[in-house]
Amino acid sequence: MNERAGTLAQKSDLIDVEALIRAYYDLKPDVSVTAQRVVFGTSGHRGSSLNTAFNENHILATTQAIVEYRTGQGITGPLFIGADTHALSKPATTTALEVLVGNNVRVLVDEFDDYVPTPALSHAILAYNRAGHDDQADGIVVTPSHNPPMDGGFKYNPPHGGPADSDATSWIANRANEIIADEMRAVRMAEPSAVETYDFRSAYVDDLENIIDMKAIKASGIRIGADPLGGASVNYWAAIRDRYDLNLTVVNPHVDPTWAFMTLDWDGKIRMDPSSPSAMASVLAHKDDFDILTGNDADADRHGIVTPDAGLMNPNHFLAVAIEYLYSHRDGWRTDAAIGKTLVSSTMIDRVAGFLGRELWEVPVGFKWFVPGLIDGSVAFGGEESAGASFVRFDGTVWTTDKDGILLALLASEIVAVTGKSPSVRYAELAEHFGAPAYERIDAVATPAQKSALGKLDGAAITATELAGDKIIGALSHAPGNGAAISGVKVFTEYAWFAARPSGTEDVYKIYAESFKGKEHLKQVQIEAKAIVDAAIS
Known part of the structure; x- marks a missing residue:
């Protein structure tokens, strides 16, 4: 634990945004150097331009590889693209658009030039593909999630709306590295002017009433605080407040690519992790001001839940509470719908599943494993110990196939509104019944x-x-x-x-x-x- 963990970032902790963007364009990767290759982890390619790990050539080549991949898969519909608030996200998005337009791909960007949370992009892909079109859509999210401000990230979501599987990402990464090694000769580019727009925010926000009991939250009048941690959900929370007339305050509406308002994480780095007590220290200062207080990371695929009685909840604890509540309050779900968890998540979930009489579906680390079950409703909830989860609508149909931090934060408010108890109190009840791990x-x-x-x-x-x-x-x-x-x-x-x-x-x-x-x-x-x-x- 760094001695400054949980304290406000100082000037010496902040990135030089101009230098970061300059390096994005000036530094050219050498793919014979392992650290400079395109490498897709569980959430796409990530790195810093300063380390020649996330630069213009990486994005040019990766986007061209995605174009070739989707062509090989027969994907001919529109490609939705959105980005978070990291400094490298905007130039990377521009680069990607140049390649997509140069390859005559139909591209849809945000109608209001707003940031796009990961779950909103997944929601858009699924909405298009459910609408009966003759073609299928896919998407790109430009985000390194909760990573430090110097990082950039680039993630591909195929037509199922969730993270691409390893077969797809391996092909894309290998092809991208081939393109870079061949001096970018395969890349086709054009001015990114021929793009269409899509209202990601309204489509997502207006649909929330089909998965969260917004009427109960409004009727309860509970005081809700939502902190986007300077991320892509900032305008979504305001829209949710206005659309459903909630007693909701956006605790920190500021966006700053240096994240100067953040408190340092456990290792002394700026990291927008809503499950970390150190990163959430400034949010925790407001815990007594609200009945429920939540945080999201930069692309809003993770959630942090803060209650007046317990402070920041352990992510495993909230997952157990969410599962117990949802499977007891969603009559439209399949009676045989399983509970999905990664095998490094708490055994408390196993015990809750046994109590509910539901099958436990335990998979490796990575949200991609939950995608098929969420699509067909055979898995109604999928969650990871790292504060990422999603679940299905009231009627049991798919909502998102990527993690949705906004959704889980709203669920915490629903739990308070419907039960009159905070999620931490409900966890204490589970622990009293099953034991406290x-x-x-x-x-x-x-x-x-x-x-x-x-x-x-x-x-x-x-x-x-x-x-x-x-x-x-x-x-x-x-x-x-x-x-x-x-x-x-x-x-x-x-x-x-x-x-x-x-x-x-x-x-x-x-x-x-x-x-x-x-x-x-x-x-x-x-x-x-x-x-x-x-x-x-x-």
């Missing part, structure tokens, strides 16, 4: 070779029989919900579990762990987890 994620140092070994590790390679004094009853390398590889291992007992996965960006592996025996037992689980994993990958 201690949960934490830590990092362990690992060489690239060890990370590679962990990513390929088979659960059968775990030879330990006990974990923190309890018998090991399972060791998984594939998710039980869909059988997909988890790129690591999960080990569990009756009272605790840990999961280990290699980091995609640092020489560490992540240990997620939880114990229903308390914090001291959790510490022992973490110590033994590291020993078990190190023995298996050394």
